[in-house]
Amino acid sequence: MEPLRQWQIGFKDVGSADIEPEGKQQHRLEIFNVVDQGSSYWLHAEVRHDFTAETVIEALVHAMQRWGVPQQITLDRDPRFVGSPQGSDFCSALLRFGSCLNIDMYVCDPQHPEQNAYVERFHRTLKQECLQVERPSTAGQTQQALTTFETFYNHERPHQGRALLDRPPAEQLRETSPLPALPTAVDPLAWLHHEPQQVFRRRVDAAGRIKLDLKRYYVGKAWRGQLITVHLNAAEATLVLLGEGQILKVLPVPAWSKSALPFAEYVQQIQEQARAEHRLRSLQERRQRVRALSSS
Template identity: 30%
Template sequence: MPWKETTTMEQKIEFICEWRTGKYTVTELCKSFGISRPTAYKLIGRFEKQGFEALREQSRAPGKHPNATGQNIIEGILDLKKKHRHWGAKKIRELLFKDFTRQEVPSVVTVHKILKNNGLVCPQKRMRRVRPVYPIFDPKQCNEVWSADYKGKFLMGNKIYCHPLTIADSRSRFLFTAKGHYHEDLKSAKAEFTRVFRTFGVPEQIHTDNGSPFGSVRTIQRFTQLSYWFIELGITPVFSDPAHPEQNGRHERMHRDLKAACAKPSAYDLKAQQRRLNHFVKEYNNIRPHEALNMKTPADTHDFSTRPFLERIPDFHYDAKYKVLKVTQNGSIRWKSYYWVYVTASLMGKYVGIQEMGNGIWRVFYRNVFLGFFDEKYLRNKEQATRLEINLV
């Protein structure tokens, strides 16, 4: 019959039971169980204070680590998380430097661990790793490219949709405005762009998607009436490829933060919703550190534009090599009294310049922006109206 194996806990209990009989001295018990006298007295002391439960193996970790995070810092981390519940450990750690020294502020990993231990970190679903797509417009200077878009509509408490228009500088990420509108139309967008231009100046380019009122894949060069107004102000409209919002990814990422802060839940009406949007803009620009800016805020990085907004659009004078024609009410230009070339209804009443390329082909410009071309021979052969073409084939 094999010997019965005993655990350490069983041996401790047996030792205490033998000691309680009073038949043996501590020295004899130590010799029998193969332990030292200090160990024996330690077990006896723990048993007398807490009973048999005290005989279980206890942690040997020190009660207090010399490099442990101070309680005041932990409370500061938790307070910042309550104020900015959508921020992570990196951004919260950056704000700690305003109240504590660099030696006192813990690492990002420690801040994250403190938040996790207090139930303030929500585990995120692991996303499938995909090949990254980089933006096609990557400016190196402030006001080189601005991005604009209507963030997806959401219902307010009064069951009316809010459509926030956002405009931001693509280099500094400075958010000029988040304006709530009832509709995504030309009048609303133009009014807010005018206010922003008057305050911050105008950029060289404005990057948008192809949605109304910014662009349309069905028009020449995707230009809309708002696009032609930008051109008149000396701004070049640029567009993401259709169905590729990731090409303006930095703006879409800002929209995710805006939705979390302002639309979950939304306010009752547009006036209350606008207060939330204004608060988000102020926090996003002046308080929230940005990783792409080396943890600086957009307000610390942004410079105002030196190009002023033109309250009155000056007349444009085409070079003598151009023929100047007026776009009629049907969006076309009359060619040699007999033919019509359709340009766009957005330029109704405006003047375009026509430049001959040779062999009966003419290029059409609005101010200094190329729109397309038409073939004079095709008009004469068909004797009908035609539309501008973009590419020669």
């Protein structure tokens, strides 16, 4: 495969670092890594105590500002990548972001880390040859260790991969054509073109509303307590509400704009969606802890 076109992303804990408290929560220090599948080149790394879906999007933007937009990104099922386990009917903010940039977002199957093998292999190397040697205890120390190791890993260290044959990854990039730059504007509904034709069943609540993808839609009090069907028409970006064989309403899929947004504005809006997903996941986790305590 041609270098730079396919990326793999993932998190690596910094086991020697202090855990940073925030209220009742404790945050591990993590490194978000981007590795090129075609050359094993370590493209990007960011160190934070507070990685969320929102800050992952920010980190990916930084990587693309440096390298351009890849054709594919492979990722595991970390909730910060794929969203909340319950409550969201469509793909996560990160997956929408990638789709709107026309990136093939490949989500690994459950319990199959070999599908993200390049970043997994890199994480073993990073742990054995950098983190366990330097044993950083702060974000600053970790970043300093990574900066030094990046030069060695990419430009000096012989790589065992079949495509490299004991050469450093940088040698694979010498004659590689650059990736397309980030767009100046983004269609916020472009992700729908990658969605299948979905059908949902919803029961109308006492206020005459249904809930779909973290939002509520008014159907009518005459339908209270009844099941209705919602069809996603991706081609027209609409939700078709059906009850007893008749069309009740045709609603637009919620979007911040029906036309393309400047890239920076689009990123702000998709990060807002990511924050909503993070709040939902935090609420679900709190409820699970409460249930576990009450049943013990």
